[in-house]
Amino acid sequence: MEKLKIKIATLGYIPFKIGFSKIIKWKSSIFEVDKSIDEYKIKLDSDTEFWGYSDKTIEKELPTNSGFDFLIAITNVPLEDKYYARRFSGNRICITFADVLEYMRYETIKLENYILRNIYRYSLVYLMYGNRIPVQYEKTNFTHDDTRKCLFDMNGNKTELIYSLDKPKICIECKHKLSGQIDQKVPDKIINTVEKEIKRIKKNRFQKINEFVKTNPVLSLFLTFLAGIVMSLIGTWLYELLRILICEK
Ligand SMILES: [Zn+2]
Incomplete structure (x- = not known):
């Protein structure tokens, strides 16, 4: 399989530093991230509760995806229904740090882990839906509500997102889904490679020591x-x- 080509962009002002160079340099046999991280401003005002942005507004603000398998826009504004990720037309995804940043900081989890975890998650979604990202209103079943440290945890309770940001896994149920319960079968070789690569999404030694001192x-x-x-x-x-x-x- 040819590597998936992924574009990362920022949408709106990000008031904290993200190590994008780590994401660009990340070694993967599954995907490659474009070296240029483009920045886009948000022109429209929030239009949902708690200064959130509806899908309709984000759809207008997102850049066009030209030439990439999918585009991930990183933002810091709240998204519709307080989701941390929403899927849009043209194979575009928007993920937000709103409401999840504080949990990552408390657990001393690198912000890049969150982006990498989502790159792997949506790479597999792209493959299992026949080389496309299903839009948000499309009925899908690639997630599960209980938290299993899995790439496909729903994380309705955002405090539990942290569990899939340190050595995430693909649970047995999700492996079955990837093997053909959804649109397209994902080859075992790819599933095995992803499983190996996501083990590298983890806390570093300093963060482990910090965690030990706290507990x-x-x-x-x-x-x-x-x-x-x-x-x-x-x-x-x-x-x-x-x-x-x-x-x-
Ligand atoms: Zn799972």
Whole structure:
């Protein structure tokens, strides 16, 4: 299979830094992301509750997808029905950081994990629907309501989104769906490759340590104390060793 060609764009002002270079450089046998991340302003005002934007408005604001298998627009405005992702005509998807950013920050999850997780999710959606992204109002069943750390978790409760942003999986039910329960069969080779590649969507060592300190504050304090004593002992021992060596000369 030829690699899927994906375009990433930003829609509206993004007031925080996203490491797009990591996404562009991400090594995948399934897709390649265009090196240029285009920025687009939002001209229209919000038109739904809580300063959200309806699909009708986002559809007007989205750039055209020309020459790519699909386009993902990243925004920070709330989308219709407070979804974190909506699907539009012309193989375009809009994903938002509204309401999900704070959970990622609290869990020290890199923002790029969220984008990569969605790139894999919609790459498989594109393949299982016969090389197209079904629009939002089309009846689909590629998600499940319960949270399984799976690429296809619905995450109606957005606090649970974080579970599929650190080593996400494809659950058994979704594997069956990918093997032919929806429009097109996705070859096993692709499913296996995706499973291997998404293991690299994970927290780094610093984030793991941070998580350990948050969940084990007393033990962390004790370990810091212990490390202090050990360092002090090593320092004393080195001092004595140097003193003996110098005196012997
Ligand atoms: Zn699943």
